[in-house]
Amino acid sequence: MTEQSPLRLAMLGVLVVGLFTSLFARMWYLQVVEEQRDLAQLQAAQNLTRKVFIDAPRGRVLDRNNNVLIDNRLVNEVVVDKFTYREEIPSESGQREFAIKLATEISAAGRLIKAADIEAALNDQKFGPFDLVPIATDVPERFSILIGERAHEFPGVEIRKTTVRFYPYGARAAHLLGYVGPISEERFQSLADSPKLYRRTDEIGEAGVEASLEDILRGTPGVEVIEIDAAGNRIGRPISQTRPIPGNDVRLTIDINLQALVEDELAKGVRDARERLDESDKENPTEFVAPGGAMVLLDPDGARVLAMASYPTYDQRFFIQEVRPEAEFNVLRDDQNAPLLDRASAGNYAPGSTFKLITAYAALDTGLLGDRGFLKRNQFFVDEGIWRVGGDDCFGPGCTIENAGQKPLGDIDIRDAIEQSSNIYFGQLGFQFNVRQGFSVDQLIDVAQDFGYATRPDAIAGAITGGIPSPETAGAAANLAVGQGLMIATPLQIANSYAAIANGGFVYSPMLAEAAIDPATEEIVIDYQPRLINELYMPEEFYEPLISGLTGVTTSEDGTAAEAFENFPMSRFLVLGKTGTVENPPKQDNAAFAAFGPWPNPQYAAVTYIEQAGLGGDAAAPVVAAVFERIANDDIQTVPTEAEADDLISESEAIAEEERLQSEREAELEAQRAEAASDDDPGFEVLVPGGDVGLPPADADDADTESAASPDGGGG
Amino acid sequence: MTTSFEGNRSLNPRSDPASPWWHIDVTPVLAAMGLGIIGLIAIYSATRGRDPDNYITFFIERQGMFLVVGLVLVAVSLIFDYRLLLRFAPLVYAGNVALLVLLRFFGTEGAFGVRSWFRLPSGFLLQPSEFGKLALIVMVAALLSRNDDGMLSFNELVTVTMVAALPLLLVAMQPDFGTAMVYTAIIAAMLLVGNAQAHHLVVLIGASIVMIGLAFNSRFVDGFQRNRLESFLDLESEFRYNTNQAEIAIGNGGVTGAGFGEGTQTKSGLVPAQETDFIFTVIGEEFGFAGGTVLLGCFAALLWRLYRMARLAGDAFGSYLITGVFAMFAFQMFQSVGMTMGIMPVTGIPLPFVSYGGSSALTSFLGIGLAVNVHMRRFGAGIDAEVGTNR
Structure with a gap:
């Protein structure tokens, strides 16, 4: 008789009860515990549907005359x-x-x-x-x-x-227009809730207008929610569907013809500077390096940006490739002349003597030049050409202020000081701000900020804020007053401050977009208005000396920019300006010139800033003069788009075959071409890394496209 | 032992209270039928396809047929006294081993090179390892019942283990680790109830763990199997996908379920093998916690009756047989349901009576038949003595 084993069987029974218990517990956890259940139900819902995105085209970018600057292809x-x-x-x-x-x-x-x-x-x-x-x-x-x-x-x-993005004018306005590129992970995360429905694989504006107006330009993709099975096959009709909404077009304040003019003149100015000799070291003159520069052209009414150029530039068509050739990109990025840097809005410069006008206004406004100030408004002051700041008490750097070439200017008032750019006069003002009872150098800084310095122009992507560090010593205060030292400003900020002088004291935040336009209806969706950020107190007794001084700079025999405007049609188009020669040790001096015209109804304010190019009057003023001269003579060329330029050539070829039949038209076209060729300057330096990265072959007449693979090549 | 009513014999066996036919316990059969019906509903939901005008009924028709055949098998099997098995056990065992060996040469090669089936004419697939579970139970029960003096001696243990290990290895080499695990569970439970000594059991368990470890590092286990097991331990694994989807399906059912044919996970086919190994996800999603409870309730009733039968069995052989069947159902239920809820690794084991599949259904019904057979003949006197004389 086998002994049956109820105990052993009971052990097995208990074990199985344990199995049941754990199954029930797990089932309870998955199906009854609310949190778990909700999560599963959410996932189940997501499992079942897929969102299919239908891309919406990006808006176009137009210039102020509706020329298309960025298109889609x-x-x-x-x-x-x-x-x-x-x-x-x-x-x-x-x-x-x-x-x-x-x-x-x-x-x-x-x-x-x-x-x-x-x-x-x-x-x-x-x-x-x-x-x-x-x-x-x-x-x-x-x-x-x-x-x-x-x-x-x-x-x-x-x-x-x-x-893909298509640029009808080629590499024109590259810094301004910018480019799109693959969205970065951080950017994607930050845009997770955007109504524009970004995806990881999307492109986004990375620089220039593409970046600053991303919200306007980007369309909203259409979304189709479809039901799918495990294999990813669609089941039935879409559950929901929205249509893609194309991005809005943007009309800029830019005028492409002025832009082309400014680019070409700036390039010429830089190249000219490279050919001049730096004679500051008399025994050992060297050529100016002039690695690059920038020019800004504003409409003083609203600080509308008409043209903005940075040199050297690059070809933004390089960026339309989805897989960017890293090596070539690195060449662009690491080039010592920094072609990717927009010097106009992100150049790290001291404003130099162009800042004296701000110092002058600050002195007038605070009363430092006034009845109870350091000097009366029109009082003369003896400029001896060299001045030791604050006698023997000065310590630290910048204790000696001297004029260019230590030239004594003698008895000068504020007008003469501006006209001849007296460092002694303005250095003395800075010193007095610092030491005089009831005055402070912070007053000067406040006024500069009122003029838009140390303020970020938020309409421009990548623009820097700049800064005015508070001077610690009397010497530093004197240096700040003449625009030297640690202050950082961009050519755009300088231009903006001169626009404010030109319009009688209205400081605007620079404006680049004029309108956002619905591409289908051509209806204006957003009409951008100038943004006034400050209204300066500008009574006639302040304004007159400033204007008078600025007039002298370009018209008086002693004016620092007189030479550049020697043959300028001043009677039709009176230009007022101020030169700047910025000490930049150990490098050569930077050249600057800020101007506006035609006085008394200025419609243009311009700044040219060229690195390591010597005197502002020699290197920068002629560039502004050349641009203003073309404007004054109403001689603005209409720049052809690349397609138009191509057409001109192919047409002429066709015509050559039908000589007799269309001889007249050929002659006319030939004449046009000849004219274009003679007026076209040797061109704007365009860095195209690797030469042939998917660009259409540069045609023969398009002298604007030079391949300059070596960092310091090209240009010459 | 009971007394028989000598003077009152009738041709109708039910007129004799001592007749085994008086003692049939229909509860396990009813529980099995309940599970079978739940299974039919779930299989239909999982296999009918998406076209409302043209639902596929092939699978439930077949499964329905298997259930009916299973019931008939139970009825027919009851005619024969289970004690005959004691005599034929070696034959059953040898036949099964022979089938498993032949499978290696004539089996149909399935996914991942697994050979588990014979393709029969008429398109049926026969899975010998399913029927092999019963063959194993019969053989082990017969061997264990030879011990009639208390605890299992070392020699007896070795014999049982060796005999049991052969089909286990053959199944593991198919490779079908799920079924091999069922075999292991059956053997372990039967040795426990069959009075194996405690320290022997401990050693055996230890040895099994070592063997599994070695097997997983040998060429017999391919990367796929290993990944599935590893995914159970590693929450981030790509191979956890199936379990994840299954858990989502079950959670999606909530308390009352999405309703028949409304399970989105089920409909979209995100869970693999829904009509077979993962069938619990269909029940969980469409009938929720309530449906799952009914299903587990049926299993509880079934197992409770089997447990009771094992205790009341008239002889040790019968008791061991029922123990084996009990362990088979208990382990398969736990593994198959537990796998879909992420508390067991993913292995292909059908849920008895519920999953689609003929071999599994017929084996399960035969198991029930075996148990009922033992139970109805529990009053037959001198079983052990009789067996003893026949040995």
């Missing part, structure tokens, strides 16, 4: 379906081979790309395992045909249509 884009690709080519060596083969074929079709860049894109973590990874845009049709024929060799490779 439909192109072929090569994408790789990551899932298929990984399924078909699981091995690392196979993937490498695939990248090389793909790069070879795309390049052979006419769009150069590196295998390493393709590999990097395919391994980019921002694309999920089921995403389509963009490899190259603007790929010639030839490649689509090849893929159609040999699809099995390129698993997952697809061609789709996409829009």
Whole structure:
């Protein structure tokens, strides 16, 4: 008789009761505990649907006369379906081979790309395992045909249509217009709640107008919510659907013709500066380095930016490639002349003597020049050419102030001091602000801020704030008054302050966008208004000496810019200005010139700032003079778009074949071309790294596009 | 022991209270049918497809047929005295081992190179390892019942272990680790109830753990299997996807469920093997906590009756048989349901009576038949003596 074992069986029973208990507990946790259940139900809902985005085109950018500066163009884009690709080519060596083969074929079709860049894109973590990874845009049709024929060799490779940014005027206004680029992870996170529905694979404005007006330009993608099964197949009709809303067009305050003029004149000014000799070291004269410069042209009414140029520049078409060739990008970024830097709004400069006008106004406004001040408003002061700040009590740097060439200017009042740019006079004012009972150098700083210095012009992407550090010593205060030392200002800020002088004391925040326009209805969605940030107290007794001094600079025999305006049609277009020569040790002096005209109804305020180019009157003033002269003579060329320029050439070729029939028209065109060629300056330096990164071949007449791969090449 | 009413014999067996037919316990059969019906509903939901005008009924028709055949099998099996099995145990066992060996050569190769099925004419797939569970139970019960003097001796233990290990290894090498785990659970439970000595059990458990460890580092376990087990331990693993989706489905059901045919996870096919191994997700999603409770309630009733039967069995052999069946159902239920809720690793084990599949359904019903058979003949006198004389 076998002994049955109720005890052992009971143990088994208890064990099974334990199993039941744990199943019930787990079921309770998953299905009854509210938090868990809600989470699961949310995930289940998400599981079932997919959002399909339909891209909305980005808005265009127009100039003030509705010339299109940035457009969209439909192109072929090569994408790789990551899932298929990984399924078909699981091995690392196979993937490498695939990248090389793909790069070879795309390049052979006419769009150069590196295998390493393709590999990097395919391994980019921002694309999920089921995403389509963009490899190259603007790929010639030839490649689509090849893929159609040999699809099995390129698993997952697809061609789709996409829009890319297109610049009808080529590299014109590159810094101003900026570019779009792939959105960064941080940026994406910060935009997670944006109504514009950003995705990780989207592009976003990275610089210039593209960045500052991102909100206007970007469209809202359409969203289709579809039901799917586990294999990712659609089930039935979309659950919901919104249509894509194209981005709005933006009309800028820029005039592309003025912009082209300013760019060309600035480039010429920089090149001219490089040819002049720096004779500050008499025994050993060297050529000026003049690595770059900037020019700003404003409408004083509202501080509308009419043109803004930075030199050297770059070709923004480089950035439309989705997979940016890193090596070439690094060449641009690391170039010692910093072509990517917008010197006009982000150049780190001291304003130099152009700042004296601010000092002059501050002295008048605070009463330092006044009945109870240091000097009466029109009182004369003896300029001995060199002055030791505060006698023997001064310590620290900048205790000796001297005029250019230590030239004594003798008895001068405020007008003469501006006209001849007396360092002694204005240095003395700065010193008096610092030491005089009831005055403070902070008053000078406050006035400068009222003029828009140390204030970020928020309409311009990438613009810097600059700064005016409070001077610690009497010597530093004297230096600040003449615009030297630690103060940082941008050419845009200087131009803006002169615009305020020109319009009688109204300080605006610089304005770049004029209107946002619905592309379909052409209706103005947003009408941007000038933004007044300060109204300065400017009675006639303040204004007259300032204007009188500025007039002297360009018209009087002793004026520091007299030479540059020697042959200028002043009777029709009176220009008032102020030179600046900024000490920049150990480097050569920077040249600056700020001006406005035509007085008495100024419509233009301009600043030219050229690095390491010597005297402001020699290097910077002629550039402003050249631009103003063309404006005064109403001689602004209409710049052709690149397509128009091409048309001119191809047409002329066609005409050459039909000489007899269209001889008249040919002659006319030839004349036009000859005129264009003679007026066209040798051009604006454009850095195109690697030369042929997918750009249309530069045509013969387009002298504007010079390849300058070596950092200090080109230009000459 | 009971007395028989000698003078009152009738052709109708039910007229004799001592007749085994008086002692049939229908509860486990009813519980099994309950589970089978729940299974039919769930299978239909999982397999009918998306076209309302053209729902697929192939799977429930087949499963319904399996259930009916299963019931008939139970009825037919009851005619034969289970004690006959004691005599035929070696034959059953040898036949099963032979099938498992043949499988290696003639089996149909499934996904991941697994050979678990014979393809029969008419399109049925026969899974010998399912029926093998019963063969194993019969053989082990027979061996254990030879011990009639208290605790299991070392020699007896070795014999039982060796005999049990052969089909276990064959199944593990298919490779089908899920079923191998069921075999292990059955053996362990039967050794426990079969009076294996405590220290022997401890050693055996230790040895099993070592063996599993070695197996996982050997060439018998491919990366796929390993990943599935590792994913159970590692929450971030890609292979946790299935479990994740299953948990979402069950959570999505909530307390009362989404309703028949309304489970979005079920409909979208995000959970794999929904009509077989992951069938509990369908029940969990569409009938919620309530539905899950009913299902587990059926299992509880079934197991409770089996437990009771094992205790009341007329001889040790019968008791061991029921213990084996009990362990088989208990472990498969825990594994199959637990896997969908993330408390057990993912292995392909059907939920008895519920999952779609003929081999599983028939095996389960035969298991029930075996238990009922033992139970109804518990009053047969001198079973052990009789067996003893026949040995």
